[in-house]
Amino acid sequence: MEYQEAKDKFISTWGSLGTLWGINKAMAQIQSLLFISTKPLSMEEIMEELKISRGNTSMNLRQLMDWGIVTKELIPGERKEFFTTEKDVQELARHIAKERSRREIKPVIKILKDVSSIKDDGTEKTKELIKQTKALHDLAETADAMMNKIVNQEQNWITKSLLKLIK
Amino acid sequence: MEYQEAKDKFISTWGSLGTLWGINKAMAQIQSLLFISTKPLSMEEIMEELKISRGNTSMNLRQLMDWGIVTKELIPGERKEFFTTEKDVQELARHIAKERSRREIKPVIKILKDVSSIKDDGTEKTKELIKQTKALHDLAETADAMMNKIVNQEQNWITKSLLKLIK
DNA sequence: TTAAACTTTCAATAATTATTGAAAGTTTAT
DNA sequence: ATAAACTTTCAATAATTATTGAAAGTTTAA
Known part of the structure; x- marks a missing residue:
């Protein structure tokens, strides 16, 4: 080629x-x-x-x-x-992750929080809505936090440690 | 609400x-x-x-x-x-991550690999293309591997360890 | 069988999103 | 000031993507 x-x-x-x-x-x-x-x-x-x-x-x-x-x-x-x-891929990834988090993830997390905070009227369907949106909220929040942390770290020691840990 | x-x-x-x-x-x-x-x-x-x-x-x-x-x-x-x-968010995330990796990320990694493997003709622009696509390739591969590992792990101990590590 | 109950397919159409190009706007050199 | 060099805006249009609905296909019960 x-x-x-x-x-x-x-x-x-x-x-x-x-x-x-x-x-x-x-x-x-x-x-x-x-x-x-x-x-x-x-x-x-x-x-x-x-x-x-x-x-x-x-x-x-x-x-x-x-x-x-x-x-x-x-x-x-x-x-x-x-x-x-930006020529440095690491820096590029940082910018993109940060912006996507701010524009897209954070607002959705906010809505998941609101929805999962409605008052429990005791019906099964309400309980299910609360339970599932809360689970999604927690997942989204954890994933968002992890992504931001990972991407904000000085490369190398962190990546190496992570890879070692999860292998 | x-x-x-x-x-x-x-x-x-x-x-x-x-x-x-x-x-x-x-x-x-x-x-x-x-x-x-x-x-x-x-x-x-x-x-x-x-x-x-x-x-x-x-x-x-x-x-x-x-x-x-x-x-x-x-x-x-x-x-x-x-x-x-699938009602379990963890499992849901696993499926989605796995499928997106297979359908979208892996094929791109393949192309980045091909592109970054062209023969170096000594010109500056070729060197730059190789260097940059190689960097992108490495980033994409690491990110993909990390995502898959994380998402495949039993939840909790791993997430907790990770969060502790990167905080 | 056959016909009712149901699902899939797909050409036509609608809705959305991206792109153009020319007019309006801005900056700079003289 | 003004005109040339350049950039932005935006209404019109093109391209893409999603949706419909009805015909064709499939399964099941009698």
């Missing part, structure tokens, strides 16, 4: 993985293009490489910046803006 | 969380309905409760069965089929 083929494969795979996880294709592709680029890219270059429109590029770059994984780079002497993504 | 309100809130929250993670609404809602039901439900009952068509119900029940989290229940003396979902 040659460079170009490998590059295309990586970008399109990452793009379709994105859609599978609720992230749109263009956004995932822009990020992956930046991820393997050796230098910051301009909007023109991104549009050109991925064959997407200016508007699409602009909107998705904005979203990536909102997620904290892409930043504007100002290149001296250049009028236009250039973009880079 | 009364029972009915709490129930509706739970089902619709779970449904929209689903869409956010690439699982369709009806599928997530059927599962959550079964999850808090005190007894197996027939197709009629599911259609009625969620106001969705017979075809939709049938197709999504099938998918849930493919995922291994819903099973047919045969009730003696009843002609029609009844359905239940």
Whole structure:
């Protein structure tokens, strides 16, 4: 496999993985293009490489910046803006995990808590609703906490310890 | 909050969380309905409760069965089929994690491996592609392994140990 | 058998989500 | 100030994905 083929494969795979996880294709592709680029890219270059429109590029770059994984780079002497993504996978994972937790997991945990806190009227169905949503709440909270802790830790010693422990 | 309100809130929250993670609404809602039901439900009952068509119900029940989290229940003396979902959250999480790993993560890991194994032609861009996809590969593999181990373990001692370790 | 009770399939349609492109907006150099 | 270089916005449109409903298929009881 040659460079170009490998590059295309990586970008399109990452793009379709994105859609599978609720992230749109263009956004995932822009990020992956930046991820393997050796230098910051301009909007023109991104549009050109991925064959997407200016508007699409602009909107998705904005979203990536909102997620904290892409930043504007100002290149001296250049009028236009250039973009880079976080290059350290560990840091990248941290950002994504943190944001998804904040935007998606935490609000759901809140609702599970509310639902599981309704007053028990003694009926079987109410008891079941309370029991099951409470179980889900506890699971979600534990999983969220674990994920955040793991991802926030300095890599290596922790991962190694964990892997040793659970093997 | 009364029972009915709490129930509706739970089902619709779970449904929209689903869409956010690439699982369709009806599928997530059927599962959550079964999850808090005190007894197996027939197709009629599911259609009625969620106001969705017979075809939709049938197709999504099938998918849930493919995922291994819903099973047919045969009730003696009843002609029609009844359905239940795995009621134990731990077990539910195990199934989902396992299936997502198998269907989505593993194939991507494979591609990352292929891409990161192209021959190094000495150019900077090839070196970068190899380096970055290798890092992603390693991260994905570690995360996948950890998730599977964690989720496969008997609960409690492991979770407690982990939480203690990473706190 | 056969017909009633039930489930599945799938083409048509609806709903949702992504993308475009051009107009409006902003910044910078002169 | 102004115009060129660039970015953002957003209504229109395209692409994708979910849903319906009725016909075809299957199972069971008599």
